[in-house]
Amino acid sequence: MKRGKVNITTLGCSKNLVDSEMLLSQLDLNGFKVVHDSEDDDANIVILNTCGFIMDAKEESINSILSHVEDRKKGKLDKLLVMGCLSARYKEDLQKEIPEVDKYYGKFDFKEVIKDLNADFFEQKMYHRVRTTPTHFSYLKISEGCNRHCSFCAIPQFTGIHKSRNIESLVEETKNLVEGGTKELLVIAQDLSYYGIDMYGESKLAELIDQLADVDGLEWIRLHYAYPSKFPMDLLKVIRERKNVATYLDLPLQHISDPMLGRMRRKITKQETIDLIKKIREEVPGIALRTTFLVGHPGETDEDFEELKAFVKEQKFDRMGVFAYSDEDDTYAFKMYTDDVPEDVKQARAAELMEIQQRISEELNTKKIGQVLNVLVDREEADYFVGRSEYDSPEVDGEVLVEKNDSIKIGNFYQVNITDSTEFDLIGHLA
Known part of the structure; x- marks a missing residue:
């Protein structure tokens, strides 16, 4: 198989995300062009890293598989591979119900995925990762x-x-x-x-x-x-x-x-x-x-x-x-x-x-008004820079909306004076 472009889509938790990053690294070392959760449709190989935790997550994973099966049928993909928790748990059922997928794998079958793509597994670089999160x-x-x-x-x-x-x-x-x-x-x-x-x-x-x-x-x-x-x-x-x-x-x-x-x-x-x-x-x-x-x-x-x-x-x-x-x-x-x-x-x-x-x-949050918090800036939006305090984890917790300032750079820490709040977020400006 030619060294094409691989798009890995991660469904589920941050633990799955780490697995995807490790697999992306192995493929990158083998000369594949790799992307993660890309909306472009120019990848000739798609790997879905599925979640099987609760019903909603399982439905999302199955819908994603079915969507990519349509691309496989239309000839847009050379390979459609499915791994992760849902695949590990329901492999036999999935093979019967959705046979159009080229292969289903367990949660930790990284080496088998690499082998099936005619590539080498670099054992000494097993924990190297292609980062999918913001660099910071x-x-x-x-x-x-x-x-x-x-x-x-x-x-x-x-x-x-x-x-x-x-x-x-x-x-x-x-x-x-x-x-x-x-x-x-x-x-x-x-x-x-x-x-x-x-x-x-x-x-x-x-x-x-x-x-x-x-x-x-x-x-x-x-x-x-x-x-x-x-x-x-x-x-x-x-x-x-x-x-x-x-x-x-x-x-x-x-x-x-x-x-x-x-x-x-x-x-x-x-x-x-x-x-x-x-x-x-x-x-x-x-x-x-x-x-x-x-x-x-x-x-x-x-x-x-x-x-x-x-x-x-x-x-x-x-x-x-x-x-x-x-x-x-x-x-x-x-x-x-x-x-x-x-x-x-x-x-x-x-x-x-x-x-x-x-x-x-x-x-x-109301009690935090008037405090100065150390804030890590994650991204820029139309009206604010958006960051998090020590008390907020990405994706699951509240955020700190920081008034625009030319000196702010994404990925840096800043002292922020909290001036207002909502139910879950804080609002402030550089101290």
Whole structure:
């Protein structure tokens, strides 16, 4: 096959994005012209990196496959390849239902993809990446898989058990990213809290973050998806004492009532959760906590939901997301429970919880008026430069709208005086 142009489209989470960046690098090293999520239709090879997490994500992935199948039928493509979570989970079904795809792969079959494109896999450059994010921030995936087996989650089915990467390789990759312009590192995993246990016999998350903080030129390190059960408490000292570790933590809680935590198999109680949050806030004053909740899980009663609402009002999380439960094949909940919460009730509960959070967010943002925040500028729009504070992660959190100023450059940090706010965003000008 000729060394043509490859367009990789990533669907789903930032962990998938890292996989796509690694594959783009391997193809680039082999002489392919590579693009990511390109809307141009001049690529002769398309690789879809799919998501299989929840129903909406699966539908998006399938629709994307079908759309590109039409291009394949019209002769616009030489190859259409599908990989990622959906492909790993439903490979046989997809082969039967959409046979026009040239080949389906699992989530980690990078070498097989490269081989099928008559190219070489450069083992020594396995973690090199073609960056798809803005130059100034990058994701660092420190492990694969998950050992927790929550009732509602299918992810362990296609990622397998938890597998940590060693500290040395992660520090080396971070140095390479910083040399390429990275100022903010978003440390991600399905379960940060478990990092190192499989490899070193104990949690090594605190040690890893401490070593990453030593990398010259790295100005922010941000942590996503720390499991609350058996949370590594020694991490809090690192967040508090290392200036370039953001006072920000993504801690998905999913629920708070003991009956629901039990049915979800979260291995933590309500009181243990409350104690953990209190400890985190005591140890790291001013920390921004982001969390996620799941409503409509089988067995969730009105009383459970009222308890969750009261908890959200009391704790006043800085950032929050809400998902409505959907039955996922072969999960514990799918096999053991009846999906007994009506869909309209699920959606109503999700909307009500987000309305509560909107009011909390508006209240917290109002208190920031008059403060001066350190802001990393991500992009320029018609009326503002758009950036983020230490308390905001890209894509999922609020933003800071900064009045136009000729001295502002994208990818740089600026001190911004906050003059106004909305429910989720802040407004200001250079201090």
